[in-house]
Amino acid sequence: MTPMPSGVRIEATLEQLASVNFNADGLVAAVAQDVTTGEVLMVAWMNAETLRMTLGEGRMVYWSRSRQELWRKGDTSGDFQFVREAYYDCDGDTLLFLVDQQGSGACHTGAFSCFSRRFGGDSGPSDAPTAGS
Amino acid sequence: MTPMPSGVRIEATLEQLASVNFNADGLVAAVAQDVTTGEVLMVAWMNAETLRMTLGEGRMVYWSRSRQELWRKGDTSGDFQFVREAYYDCDGDTLLFLVDQQGSGACHTGAFSCFSRRFGGDSGPSDAPTAGS
Numbered sequence: 001m002t003p004m005p006s007g008v009r010i011e012a013t014l015e016q017l018a019s020v021n022f023n024a025d026g027l028v029a030a031v032a033q034d035v036t037t038g039e040v041l042m043v044a045w046m047n048a049e050t051l052r053m054t055l056g057e058g059r060m061v062y063w064s065r066s067r068q069e070l071w072r073k074g075d076t077s078g079d080f081q082f083v084r085e086a087y088y089d090c091d092g093d094t095l096l097f098l099v100d101q102q103g104s105g106a107c108h109t110g111a112f113s114c115f116s117r118r119f120g121g122d123s124g125p126s127d128a129p130t131a132g133s
Numbered sequence: 134m135t136p137m138p139s140g141v142r143i144e145a146t147l148e149q150l151a152s153v154n155f156n157a158d159g160l161v162a163a164v165a166q167d168v169t170t171g172e173v174l175m176v177a178w179m180n181a182e183t184l185r186m187t188l189g190e191g192r193m194v195y196w197s198r199s200r201q202e203l204w205r206k207g208d209t210s211g212d213f214q215f216v217r218e219a220y221y222d223c224d225g226d227t228l229l230f231l232v233d234q235q236g237s238g239a240c241h242t243g244a245f246s247c248f249s250r251r252f253g254g255d256s257g258p259s260d261a262p263t264a265g266s
Binding site: 010011012013016019029031033038040042043055085086087088089090091094096107108109111114115116117118119120 | 143144145146149152162164166171173175176188218219220221222223224227229240241242244247248249250251252253
């Protein structure tokens with residue numbers, strides 16, 4: 001029997017958490033990248049609470065600016081993102097999560113990545129980014 | 134003789150450019166991903182002018198919010214980012230560029246990626262993201 005997929009709970013140090021620079025709205029940008037393919041899946045926002053939940057639960061929890069509420073990725077779609085590794089950038093205003101993307105993908109359009117539209121040439125769903133593959 | 138590296142000039146359609154949603158400050162977030170390794174290198178900002186320059190010149194040109202001026206990546210460091218492919222996300226507020234990173238890397242710290250600090254465990258420079266590798 002295949003075990004239920006789950007995420008890695010990450011114990012960040014206080015020093016690491018203090019390096020995160022939230023903007024004037026209390027938010028930090030979060031990039032989700034597929035740990036297997038390297039595809040950039042989506043970019044959304046976290047506040048201090050959803051960052052804490054994401055690290056503590058091993059599942060991506062975002063803050064929806066449009067709905068002004070927390071957004072547990074996959075709760076309605078089933079397309080969970082389980083955390084494998086988490087990074088913060090040199091000026092602390094962007095986070096990078098390597099995730100195990102469940103279900104059909106990250107995008108509400110049904111595409112695996114939200115970045116399925118390409119500038120120039122054709123821009124169909126088969127035209128996904130090809131880095132590192 | 135090895136040819137000088139250069140970027141791909143991308144002719145975006147008017148429809149594609151109209152799909153980009155600039156925020157209240159006239160900016161859109163831009164993710165730069167290494168086309169060879171798949172590493173996420175950095176996230177910075179573009180306005181309409183620097184997006185046009187990036188697509189037209191085939192090299193990454195950002196908008197510096199702190200300096201309030203355009204920032205041709207590599208002009209002072211030599212660490213140019215040549216564009217290979219460019220994507221926009223489902224709601225048009227984030228761009229993804231696959232780039233050929235020149236020089237020592239993307240980060241002003243000397244690291245190849247700006248995301249060289251990891252939550253939890255050790256967070257040294259050797260602790261770079263491992264997606265897709």
